[in-house]
Amino acid sequence: MSSLHGFGLGIASENAAGASLDTFYPHPLAQVTGAAADVLQGVTGHLDVAQLKELASALEQTGETGLAVIARQLMDTDQRVVATPLADNVAPDSVEAAYLKLHLLSHRLVKPHETDLTGLFGLLPNVAWTDQGPIDLNELPQRQLDARLRGAVLEVSSVDKFPKMTNYVVPAGVRIAHTARVRLGAYLGEGTTVMHEGFINFNAGTEGPGMIEGRVSAGVWVGEGSDLGGGCSTMGTLSGGGNIVISVGKECLIGANAGLGIPLGNRCTIEAGLFVTAGTKVSVLDDCSETIETVSARTLAGRSDLLFRRHSSTGAVQCLTKKSAIELNEMLHANN
Ligand SMILES: CC(C)(COP(=O)(O)OP(=O)(O)OC[C@H]1O[C@@H](n2cnc3c(N)ncnc32)[C@H](O)[C@@H]1OP(=O)(O)O)[C@@H](O)C(=O)NCCC(=O)NCCS
Structure with a gap:
């Protein structure tokens, strides 16, 4: 068959x-x-x-x-x-x-x-995406002139290999504040909200529900109920940074302007402004805030219930075991 x-x-x-x-x-x-x-x-x-x-x-x-x-x-x-x-x-x-x-x-x-x-990437042509559809870049000057001769303006919204997803499909149950921030090839699970600062690349996405105010780079997967805070970054595998595929587990919080270079388990938090790369030296603390060991962050990949922070006095990156999950905003997750 x-x-x-x-x-x-x-x-x-x-x-x-x-x-x-x-x-x-x-x-x-x-x-x-x-x-x-x-x-x-x-x-x-x-x-x-x-x-x-x-x-x-x-x-x-x-x-x-x-x-x-x-x-x-x-x-x-x-x-x-x-x-x-x-x-x-x-x-x-x-x-x-x-x-x-x-x-x-x-x-x-x-x-x-x-x-x-x-x-x-090599197959896709770089194209001017306009209000008259995709236009070959070699033909664009003439098309712009043609429009002006009619007294109109040809609106070029982007010049890229990938168009925005929403001109091809709007999957059910999503909210996208700025449609240019989601490329065709992104996977947005039901209940995903992408705010203006959020971005989702192709071959990347969210299980949903979730709040995306940061960047979901190519290849990255974000689990159910997780929040990516304003301006935060998840490292992709398209250039530099090794070939570990980054993922975010369920009910995680990546703080505003933080960054992620390792896969995270469930219910993890990264403090606002802290960028955790695979090689970042991390002091693992016990319940009495004593250092148990210092490891590269990559050894903590995939572990659940961790909180990463940069100690505000010493500058050391620390990892605490979370005793309680950070409350994620239920209202935001409601997605309506
Ligand atoms: C890391 C984070 C989760 C900690 O939040 P929290 O668990 O509520 O922690 P608190 O601020 O209540 O602090 C708890 C204790 O840890 C200490 N602490 C917190 N961050 C610390 C740091 N970076 N260095 C040293 N101590 C720290 C506090 O001083 C406090 O100590 P105390 O109990 O002795 O007073 C929070 O600071 C954070 O970055 N949240 C991200 C929010 C965000 O960006 N959301 C997205 C919005 S777009």
């Missing part, structure tokens, strides 16, 4: 030479099996109206009606309609495949690290 890691039917934007700039998949599928997989596995590339009609009928017979409805709607567009099957969970080999993987993440169909993104 056939199976697919993913499948997308969507609309691709192209530059004047026909190269893809992005692809929008309104109803991506992950882990397709059974009759639907049999129908979809051979469907690839540009589809014309007749092919879409045939696909819609075949999908209706398999019970995959959600995608069939999309196929029928796509029959009415003059845009370029593409089908992208992902046979296996391997590195993407086209802009369309790269975009499908980013969609799978933001639609919560796969979690960060569950789909192979090797080489994704």
Whole structure:
């Protein structure tokens, strides 16, 4: 029996030479099996109206009606309609495949690290994201002039390889104060709030609920009920800093302007302003505030119920075992 890691039917934007700039998949599928997989596995590339009609009928017979409805709607567009099957969970080999993987993440169909993104960065073109859609940077000056000749302004909201997530999908139950701060490929669990200072990169995200006022770097995962305080930073693995994947457990608090360079267990707190990197020397204190041992922070990775602080008199970084969890703000977590 056939199976697919993913499948997308969507609309691709192209530059004047026909190269893809992005692809929008309104109803991506992950882990397709059974009759639907049999129908979809051979469907690839540009589809014309007749092919879409045939696909819609075949999908209706398999019970995959959600995608069939999309196929029928796509029959009415003059845009370029593409089908992208992902046979296996391997590195993407086209802009369309790269975009499908980013969609799978933001639609919560796969979690960060569950789909192979090797080489994704190199595949994606750097694009001007405008109120007229994505525009190839070589074509931008002419498009700007064209707009001005009509007495209009072409609004360029960013120049980047990744567009903002919300122009592709807004997953249920989230609040995002500034949409440009969440890239396509971010995974926002139900109940996640991202405030203006918050940022979530691709292949990173939150289990939800949670309050994100700091930066969730590429690859980082934040557990249920955790808060990232204003301006705090979680270290990604894209450049420098080693290859340890950073994660935050459940019900943690990363204080304002703090930083995290080790994976944290559950119910941990980092004092506002303290940056804990893997090599930071940490004095581990007992209940009487006596130093038991001094270790590199990496040896505390994944341990629960820890509080990290910088002693305000000595400057030493200390780790205390938390006797009670810091109260997280229930109102903020309510997410409405
Ligand atoms: C680290 C932190 C959690 C400690 O909070 P707390 O447990 O409520 O601690 P308190 O401030 O009540 O202090 C408890 C004791 O620890 C001592 N203490 C706290 N921080 C200390 C430090 N850095 N150095 C030395 N002693 C310290 C206090 O002096 C106090 O001692 P005492 O009992 O002898 O008076 C808090 O300072 C913090 O940084 N919270 C982050 C909040 C935040 O940024 N939220 C996000 C908003 S966007």
